[in-house]
Amino acid sequence: MRVQKLSLKNFRNYDEAIFLPHPSINIITGSNAQGKTNLLESIFYSLRGRSFRAEKDKDITKWQSNRTIINTEVHLASRNFNIQWQISERVKKFFLNGVETARSELDHFGVVMFSPEDLYLIKGSPQERRHFLDFEVGSLSPGYSKIWRQYTRVLSQRNTLLKEIRDRRSTRDMLDVWDDQLFRHGAKVIYLRLQVLKKLIPIARKIHFSLTGGAEELQVKYLSSLVLEPGLTEGNIYQVFLNSSKKIRQMELQRCQTLLGPHRDDLSLAINGIEAKTFGSQGQQRTVTLSLKLSQLDLWHHEFGFYPVLLLDDVLFELDQARQAMLVNKVMNKVQTFITTSVTGGIEENIRGAGVLWQVHAGNLTQKEEF
Numbered sequence: 536m537r538v539q540k541l542s543l544k545n546f547r548n549y550d551e552a553i554f555l556p557h558p559s560i561n562i563i564t565g566s567n568a569q570g571k572t573n574l575l576e577s578i579f580y581s582l583r584g585r586s587f588r589a590e591k592d593k594d595i596t597k598w599q600s601n602r603t604i605i606n607t608e609v610h611l612a613s614r615n616f617n618i619q620w621q622i623s624e625r626v627k628k629f630f631l632n633g634v635e636t637a638r639s640e641l642d643h644f645g646v647v648m649f650s651p652e653d654l655y656l657i658k659g660s661p662q663e664r665r666h667f668l669d670f671e672v673g674s675l676s677p678g679y680s681k682i683w684r685q686y687t688r689v690l691s692q693r694n695t696l697l698k699e700i701r702d703r704r705s706t707r708d709m710l711d712v713w714d715d716q717l718f719r720h721g722a723k724v725i726y727l728r729l730q731v732l733k734k735l736i737p738i739a740r741k742i743h744f745s746l747t748g749g750a751e752e753l754q755v756k757y758l759s760s761l762v763l764e765p766g767l768t769e770g771n772i773y774q775v776f777l778n779s780s781k782k783i784r785q786m787e788l789q790r791c792q793t794l795l796g797p798h799r800d801d802l803s804l805a806i807n808g809i810e811a812k813t814f815g816s817q818g819q820q821r822t823v824t825l826s827l828k829l830s831q832l833d834l835w836h837h838e839f840g841f842y843p844v845l846l847l848d849d850v851l852f853e854l855d856q857a858r859q860a861m862l863v864n865k866v867m868n869k870v871q872t873f874i875t876t877s878v879t880g881g882i883e884e885n886i887r888g889a890g891v892l893w894q895v896h897a898g899n900l901t902q903k904e905e906f
């Protein structure tokens with residue numbers, strides 16, 4: 536898969552820009568605050584329909600203007616697609632090949648992003664790791680995003696109901712109506728997460744082992760709020776969810792919260808048996824994150840037959856030489872990659888013949904040199 540052309544109108548500090556990226560490696564350089572991350576954000580937005588950093592859609596619209604247009608031409612599986620987003624304060628429209636359609640059509644387009652904030656995947660709260668499960672692991676399973684949205688909707692309705700029961704505005708038997716849906720969608724969410732992790736973890740372990748020259752073994756485990764034996768079917772998980780939930784119903788009524796389910800689950804990440812969150816060095820945590828990101832590229836290729844686009848925001852040059860070389864080697868001529876940096880030097884040697892160096896200055900993008 537590759538982005539062939541990106542046209543921006545009023546996106547962040549870009550007035551109007553046309554970007555014709557190289558099919559392999561694109562290094563985007565420039566001083567601080569010139570629009571490097573904004574450019575990656577626009578690619579991510581066009582392929583996912585949301586930003587990885589803006590809280591509100593309107594944040595991406597250039598100040599003092601009222602409408603953003605992102606137009607992207609993507610080549611995928613021998614076909615060309617035109618993706619267009621039109622975003623204004625109240626209206627957000629998505630067109631695929633000129634036809635307005637549902638955002639879920641984008642599930643087939645792959646993008647993997649790695650930025651310094653991703654270190655929170657290791658260091659942060661369980662919520663950060665659930666974000667990884669829902670938006671990254673989940674994107675490797677067709678249909679996941681839909682079922683996850685259904686689950687979160689039922690969950691919030693059930694929590695509202697728990698409050699209404701406390702306030703005597705509703706009765707306990709109303710819970711049964713929501714419970715079946717909660718267990719059904721929740722069991723599916725957990726089942727799909729486990730299915731993807733079963734394939735992703737061995738790949739991540741292999742990558743991590745080779746990134747560390749055989750010195751480190753990565754262990755990734757799904758930590759569920761339910762007691763789950765290995766190899767359970769979706770039906771089994773439903774049953775466990777139902778039985779466990781019944782036992783804590785009184786507590787849920789007291790706290791007005793749904794205490795069990797995939798929204799309480801987490802991942803454990805360890806290196807040679809030691810928790811990476813508490814004991815891993817910065818470099819180790821970065822390598823774990825990198826292994827989890829790169830494993831997505833391989834699994835995506837294995838499952839769907841093509842590599843997604845890779846966005847690296849200020850992370851490549853923070854890696855040591857050996858890891859940089861391994862990463863470049865992995866993506867070169869296979870994965871279309873966009874790398875931002877405010878410093879260059881050295882890396883161009885590794886990618887001779889496979890990339891272009893771009894320069895961004897105050898929202899203007901120019902090609903600096905072709906390697």
Ligand SMILES: Nc1ncnc2c1ncn2[C@@H]1O[C@H](COP(=O)(O)OP(=O)(O)OP(=O)(O)O)[C@@H](O)[C@H]1O
Pocket residue numbers: 546547548549565566567568569570571572573574594595596597598877
């Ligand atoms: N909606 C917007 N309209 C206009 N400008 C914006 C908008 N949102 C952000 N900016 C500006 O865009 C500029 C560039 O941001 P960006 O994050 O892309 O910088 P960068 O080149 O990645 O810098 P760094 O090297 O520091 O990461 C910032 O100065 C920011 O103030």
Ligand SMILES: [Mg+2]
Pocket residue numbers: 571572573848849875
């Ligand atoms: Mg930046």
